[in-house]
Amino acid sequence: MLVSLLIVSSCSDSFIEVEPRGTELEDNYYRNAEEALAGLVAVYDQVGGMSNGLINKFIATNSASDDHYAGGGSANDVTGIQVWSNYTLDPATGPQGDLWNRGYSGIFRANSILGHLPDVDMDDNLRARYVAEAKFLRAYFYFDLVRFFENIPLIISSDLGDFKNIPQVDPSEVYTQVIEDLIAAIPDLPATVPVATEGGRATEGAARALLGKVYLWQEDFAKAAEQFAEVNGTPGGTSQFGYSLLPNFGDLWIFSNKHHSESIFSVNHTSEGQWGDWGCIACAEGNWLNIMINPRGYTAIDASAPDYVSGWSFNPVTPSLEAAMTGDPRYSETIADLQTMEDNGLVTYEKGYQNTGFFIEKFTSRQENVATGGNMEGNFEQNLYDIRLADTYLLEAEALVRDGSNTARAQALLDAVRARVGLASTPATFETIKAERRLELAGEGHRWFDLVRWGDAATVLASRGFVAGKHEILPIPLFETQDTAIEQNLEYGGTK
Structure with a gap:
């Protein structure tokens, strides 16, 4: 039930590297600023959101896109992403339970701290910042949920009352709340944070970038472009928030390389907790993609071969993406061509389910990345970018082109992304920007959202089983519709 996933406390420390760290949410806990920070950290803890079933939004949305298959060891390996990858999901089977739980757990934690902060004995300016961070995070979780499910309950209080009768609301109400939270948060968020102690916490730039994404999803192109322009500054330069493209892709x-000038909002990972409990995968603070996407049964035969950690072969790259990237300067940093390595006698590897020979190089782990202490699998430290500057450059360019305004700036934004990897200018059109997003952001969890937002999913994913008017959203988890007021989405046999 909804309440069972909301009233939880994490068994892990925070993904965000701030002190003190903790995730206690007891009603009598918020006595001072230190405890308020611990409560705030508990909200950030849900951003990483890997479930005990090895599902988070990155691995799941990759599996549902045309750039990747689910992969793994068999057709039954992490069933939730397999059925989304081939579009056979239903209310009982799919990734929806994990994604729903992650979102509402984060929202409950945000609501809890927002309810307590007015009474905490602390500096008023610090209180205002914590309120702003909690509202940013609540907006972040709701934006994911409304895109995934469309018809969801809108809960903005920690007092659930009669939780079984909490109704769904029109999606427009959720978007209104998301926008209100972000607009309210912006004035009290810092422009920058000290990376060593607060890297990964929400900033004004992160809130504006997220607000721009919300407006773009609603096709309010002028407002989206306005927010992205605040974040991006002069194309190719350094923005007011210190953002700039890294010189080397x-x-x-x-x-x-964490919390650098291109990182706007990231999922933070660490090995500090020395995770080692297979009974609580969600307790790990490390990046599971670093083991999940690596080639299975990998052995380097030649000294020149990469020293990849042997992994589980999830999210193999499709031939479609590999062909699109062939000849692009980003290829070698994006795709690992294991089949060619094996053909040349450099490596051997086990051919996992849906093997193509191509893997996501961006997230491959090597022996040097293996942490000491705990179990290797849950302790990799690579952060995941939820929002980075090249993403917001291309989103602003898209908004400007689709709005028909300031196409010169759109051109400069597109050119800056391409120039970073040595590519010549190409006319900034909706289609060229779409193509650039696919190549620049491959494997980073954006592609499925982009295809749905553009209205291209039904065509691009037809061969995978995608049905127009149905698969743009997920079913409500079956257990959430049992003995509650929550109704199943019409597309999956419900009435909503």
Whole structure:
């Protein structure tokens, strides 16, 4: 039930590297600023959101896109993403339970701290910042939920009352709340944070970037472009928030390279907790993609071969993406061509389910990335970008082109992304921007959302089983519709 997923406390420390760290949510806990920070950290803890079933929004949406298959060891390996990858999901089977729980757990935690902060004995300016961060995070979770499910309950209080009768609302009400939260948060969020102690916490730039994404999803192009322009500044330069494109595309994927000038909002990972409990996968603070997407049964035969950690072969790259990236300067940093390595006698690897020979190089782990202490699998430290500057450059360019305004700026934004990897200018059109997003952001969890937002999913994913007017959203988890007021989405046999 909804309440069972909301009233939880995490068994892990925070994904965000701030002190003190903790995730206690007891009603009598918020006595001072230190405890308020611990409660706030508990909200951030849900951003990482890997479930005990090895599902988070990155691995799941990759599986549903045309750039990846689910992969793994068999057709039954992490069933929730397999059925989304081939569009055979139903209310009982799919990733929806994990994604729903992650979102509402984060929202409950945000509501809890928002309810307590007015009474905490603390500095008023610090209180205002914590309120702003909690509202940013609540908006972040609701934006994911409304895109995934469309018809959802809108809960903005920690007092659930008669939880079984909490109704769904029109999606427009959710978007209104998301926008209100972000607009309210912006004035009290810092422009920058000290990376060493607060890297990964919400900033004004992150809130504006998220607000721009919300407006773009609603096709309010002028407002979207306005927010993105605040974030992006002069194309190719350094923005008011200190954002700039890294000179070297490959540096984005160095595990230790965190909270740099291109990172706007990221999912933080660490090995500090030395995770080792297979009974609580969700307790790990590390990045599970770093083991899940690596080639299965990998052995380097030649000294020149990469020293990849042997992994589980999820999210293999499709031939479609590999063909699109062939000849692009980002290829070698995006795709690992294991089949060619094996053909050349450099490596051997086990051919996992839906093997194509191509893997996501961006997130491959090597022996040097293996942490000491705990179990290797749940302790990789690479952060995941939820929002980075190249993403917002291309989103602003899209908004400007679709709005028919300031196409010169749209051109400059597109050119800056391409120039970083040595590519010449190409006319900034809706289609060229779409193509650039696919190549620049491959494997980073954006493609499925983009296809749905553009109205291209039914065509591009037809061969995978995607049905127009149905698969743009997920079914409500079956258990949420049993003995509650929550109704199943019409597309999946319900009445909503």
